[in-house]
Amino acid sequence: MSMTGVVAPDGLVAAAAERVAPSGRVRGMGVFLVLLAFVAVLGFVSSVSSRAHATFLLSAPPAVGVSPLTMSVRWTAGALAVLCAALGVLLVLRREQRGAYLIFGVGFATFLWAFLVWAARGAQLNFVQMLVTTLISTTPLVFGSLSGVMCERSGVINIAIEGQFLAGAFLGAMVGSVTGDLWLGMLAGAVAGGLFGWLLAFLALRYAVDQIIVGVVIVAFCTGLTNFLTEQVLTPDQTTLNSPQTFAPIAIPLLDKIPILGPVLFDENVFVYLAAILLVVVNFGLFRTRWGLRVRAVGEHPRAAETVGIHVLSVRYRNVVLGGVIAGIGGASFTIGSVGEFSSEMTAGLGYVALAAMIFGRWKPFGALGASLLFGFSVSLQSFLAVLNVGIPSPFLAMAPYVITIAVVSGLVGRVRPPAADGAPYSRE
Amino acid sequence: MSGPGSPRRQPRPWTVPFRRLAQANVAVVTGLSVVSALVLGAVLIVVTTPSVLHALGRIGTHPGRALGLTGASVGDAYLAMFSGAIVSPSALGHVLSSGHGWVTLFTPLSETLVAATPLVLAGLGVAIGFSTGVFNIGAQGQLIAGALAALYVGFEVKLPIGIHVPLVLLAGAAGGAAAGFVPGILKARTGAHEVITTIMFNYVMLNLLDYLLSVSPFQQPGQSNAISRTMPATARLPHLFGSGLRVNAGLLVALAFVAGATWFTRRSTLGFSFRVIGLNPNAGKTAGIDARRVTVLVLMLSGALAGLAGTASLAGTDFFLSSGYGGNIGFDAITVALLGRNRPVGVLFAGLLFAALDVGGRNMQAVTGIPLDLASVIQALIVMFVATPVLVREIFRLRGSAAASLQLSTGGWGG
Numbered sequence: 144m145s146m147t148g149v150v151a152p153d154g155l156v157a158a159a160a161e162r163v164a165p166s167g168r169v170r171g172m173g174v175f176l177v178l179l180a181f182v183a184v185l186g187f188v189s190s191v192s193s194r195a196h197a198t199f200l201l202s203a204p205p206a207v208g209v210s211p212l213t214m215s216v217r218w219t220a221g222a223l224a225v226l227c228a229a230l231g232v233l234l235v236l237r238r239e240q241r242g243a244y245l246i247f248g249v250g251f252a253t254f255l256w257a258f259l260v261w262a263a264r265g266a267q268l269n270f271v272q273m274l275v276t277t278l279i280s281t282t283p284l285v286f287g288s289l290s291g292v293m294c295e296r297s298g299v300i301n302i303a304i305e306g307q308f309l310a311g312a313f314l315g316a317m318v319g320s321v322t323g324d325l326w327l328g329m330l331a332g333a334v335a336g337g338l339f340g341w342l343l344a345f346l347a348l349r350y351a352v353d354q355i356i357v358g359v360v361i362v363a364f365c366t367g368l369t370n371f372l373t374e375q376v377l378t379p380d381q382t383t384l385n386s387p388q389t390f391a392p393i394a395i396p397l398l399d400k401i402p403i404l405g406p407v408l409f410d411e412n413v414f415v416y417l418a419a420i421l422l423v424v425v426n427f428g429l430f431r432t433r434w435g436l437r438v439r440a441v442g443e444h445p446r447a448a449e450t451v452g453i454h455v456l457s458v459r460y461r462n463v464v465l466g467g468v469i470a471g472i473g474g475a476s477f478t479i480g481s482v483g484e485f486s487s488e489m490t491a492g493l494g495y496v497a498l499a500a501m502i503f504g505r506w507k508p509f510g511a512l513g514a515s516l517l518f519g520f521s522v523s524l525q526s527f528l529a530v531l532n533v534g535i536p537s538p539f540l541a542m543a544p545y546v547i548t549i550a551v552v553s554g555l556v557g558r559v560r561p562p563a564a565d566g567a568p569y570s571r572e
Numbered sequence: 573m574s575g576p577g578s579p580r581r582q583p584r585p586w587t588v589p590f591r592r593l594a595q596a597n598v599a600v601v602t603g604l605s606v607v608s609a610l611v612l613g614a615v616l617i618v619v620t621t622p623s624v625l626h627a628l629g630r631i632g633t634h635p636g637r638a639l640g641l642t643g644a645s646v647g648d649a650y651l652a653m654f655s656g657a658i659v660s661p662s663a664l665g666h667v668l669s670s671g672h673g674w675v676t677l678f679t680p681l682s683e684t685l686v687a688a689t690p691l692v693l694a695g696l697g698v699a700i701g702f703s704t705g706v707f708n709i710g711a712q713g714q715l716i717a718g719a720l721a722a723l724y725v726g727f728e729v730k731l732p733i734g735i736h737v738p739l740v741l742l743a744g745a746a747g748g749a750a751a752g753f754v755p756g757i758l759k760a761r762t763g764a765h766e767v768i769t770t771i772m773f774n775y776v777m778l779n780l781l782d783y784l785l786s787v788s789p790f791q792q793p794g795q796s797n798a799i800s801r802t803m804p805a806t807a808r809l810p811h812l813f814g815s816g817l818r819v820n821a822g823l824l825v826a827l828a829f830v831a832g833a834t835w836f837t838r839r840s841t842l843g844f845s846f847r848v849i850g851l852n853p854n855a856g857k858t859a860g861i862d863a864r865r866v867t868v869l870v871l872m873l874s875g876a877l878a879g880l881a882g883t884a885s886l887a888g889t890d891f892f893l894s895s896g897y898g899g900n901i902g903f904d905a906i907t908v909a910l911l912g913r914n915r916p917v918g919v920l921f922a923g924l925l926f927a928a929l930d931v932g933g934r935n936m937q938a939v940t941g942i943p944l945d946l947a948s949v950i951q952a953l954i955v956m957f958v959a960t961p962v963l964v965r966e967i968f969r970l971r972g973s974a975a976a977s978l979q980l981s982t983g984g985w986g987g
Contacts, residue, residue, distance in 0.1 A: 363948065364953065367952055371943050374943035492775065538779040549773070
């Protein structure tokens with residue numbers, strides 16, 4: 144039951160649906176914003192005493208100090224609620240898709256801000272630290288979703304990101320620990336990820352095995368193997384085999400002195416910078432170079448690509464292995480980028496979240512970045528709210544990132560269109 | 573093979589079974605896949621056991637010792653696995669010599685059947701999704717939802733056992749179906765991809781479980797830990813072979829659903845429309861099948877089976893819920909469905925095999941100290957080989973060209 148004949152028409156239908164702007168969805172987003180504004184008024188304005196204040200700390204060394212921002216909860220949340228409602232009304236009246244997502248994003252941000260002001264009432268919230276946490280939680284997702292983009296743009300589904308994460312995290316920690324050289328650790332992580340990328344390509348391209356099946360099996364295999372090796376090999380000799388250093392943050396001179404943004408963006412470890420560079424390189428490569436055009440051609444219509452002389456299978460092989468390498472580096476960031484040791488199943492399903500981010504970002508690097516940032520921010524939000532003790536049970540805070548992803552995927556994104564030949568095996572005859 | 577009218581010499585009759593065996597059919601490919609996976613598992617044991625590696629390093633001077641140690645370490649591990657999952661030779665010897673110890677003899681088999689029950693049920697659910705082109709990764713969350721609903725009906729309703737147990741099962745199925753309904757309706761209404769939503773719902777349900785375990789009415793009164801109240805005796809699935817063996821009526825439920833699923837996919841109208849949508853959504857739409865409705869129904873049915881899986885282990889052996897309930901069953905269900913080629917009877921056998929490896933793995937860890945995770949490595953390798961029949965054919969030089977047609981398929985991202 145090959146999908147060769149099935150995906151393309153479906154994809155076309157979806158593409159057509161995408162062009163006909165769903166004005167209903169825009170209106171729905173507007174109404175949603177107005178509702179949020181009501182929630183803000185009821186929850187964050189009328190329930191608080193007029194004397195309550197919230198303080199956001201906005202400075203962290205080495206940046207130029209910014210004095211803390213103290214706000215009256217009532218007035219700030221009230222003003223933000225009005226702004227949110229106004230943006231909602233604007234969306235309802237506009238009914239045009241262009242710029243609608245931006246307006247919605249700004250409106251949602253005002254609601255979040257109002258919520259934060261309310262949550263931090265009578266307390267201090269380190270806003271800069273919150274952004275730093277966001278960035279740290281986002282980084283592995285960027286690697287993971289870029290890996291997905293690399294594979295799927297060439298027409299191969301990579302559901303194995305979670306497995307490549309684990310392999311990269313494990314080998315990165317072990318090699319980094321044994322050699323004492325973190326760069327070797329990162330290289331080992333890349334090799335481990337690339338190896339499982341190669342396995343995916345080998346089984347999916349040479350033997351035309353269903354790509355989702357290979358992916359699921361690779362995840363199961365990597366999970367089992369790293370669990371087994373952790374118990375059997377690492378645990379007996381933890382100090383030699385599983386105690387790597389971690390990459391220290393590198394401050395970029397001058398830029399790190401920028402208020403607020405400096406410590407967030409320009410005082411991070413090498414993984415964060417690498418993710419940023421890869422993001423730009425992959426995006427430029429895919430959409431601005433000959434290589435990218437070929438990759439996309441192979442992903443959309445392999446037969447047409449073949450007739451103009453592109454070797455479909457080698458393009459796919461190369462991309463899937465490269466995708467694995469990227470995911471493997473992302474995996475290494477879990478161990479030698481932050482925690483400093485490997486523990487069983489430490490990636491905790493984030494490989495799947497990265498996959499979701501890629502789909503949610505419509506198979507585009509910067510779209511995936513947006514989705515990853517949203518998820519990273521909700522992770523950060525959750526950990527800070529837990530500290531602020533806002534009276535929401537911690538399991539509900541912990542599920543927030545996932546609920547937000549579901550809401551966004553179904554409310555804002557809707558039907559997405561994968562590359563037309565994604566997942567379809569290819570043979571020349 | 574040569575047909576009746578072919579001029580080639582007919583094979584001698586007695587060789588026919590062997591020739592058939594050498595061809596690539598499902599049973600042979602699966603069997604050889606298991607063998608290959610076990611061999612690779614053995615390699616893994618050898619290269620991670622320092623004493624064996626050390627002996628192998630001096631194979632030139634002491635070949636006997638090296639080979640002996642290698643054989644012993646692998647042999648001990650697999651023997652422990654076998655005796656933990658099927659039958660222990662020592663227990664068999666004891667029964668044969670004394671006539672007592674039947675319970676001990678059958679305990680491994682009973683444990684394997686107990687472990688297989690939820691795997692088969694959840695695996696059936698995933699398989700029904702696969703064959704309809706719906707990729708349900710949410711069995712874990714649906715299992716939790718089912719178990720929660722079953723537990724609630726278990727401790728909240730007072731009924732005699734004959735009515736209570738079926739009601740608990742029904743509640744479990746309904747809970748799972750409700751958890752499957754949400755991604756289903758989201759996909760049908762908004763097009764949100766079920767791979768994303770079902771994965772995310774797993775985490776939502778895990779956290780919801782954590783919350784419910786810490787509040788009334790689910791939390792065990794007087795407990796500060798996250799432990800649920802226990803299933804009352806009237807809501808527990810009865811044991812099948814006396815109280816000494818844990819195998820219970822949950823197994824019968826699983827078997828009934830294997831039979832039911834076979835009937836459903838082959839004979840029922842709804843099952844037929846599921847299959848059509850799975851094989852070719854456009855043809856289905858042209859034939860007037862409402863693909864959206866099918867999506868919702870499939871996810872509900874799939875969720876209901878996962879919910880029953882959770883209920884079967886809750887009401888059969890565990891009797892209370894704790895954080896992370898169900899463990900890997902939800903994800904193993906995916907590999908079980910793949911190994912079973914999405915066919916109900918295949919899922920049954922795949923579930924039994926996976927359960928035997930899991931249960932045997934526990935015994936292996938207890939006896940030899942080799943981590944039970946070896947079992948999951950072997951499971952993944954089995955599915956990898958089964959999914960690549962052509963590779964198996966090449967390795968073992970099987971005849972016949974049937975291998976390619978044994979290829980498994982899910983159907984990609986679809987639309």
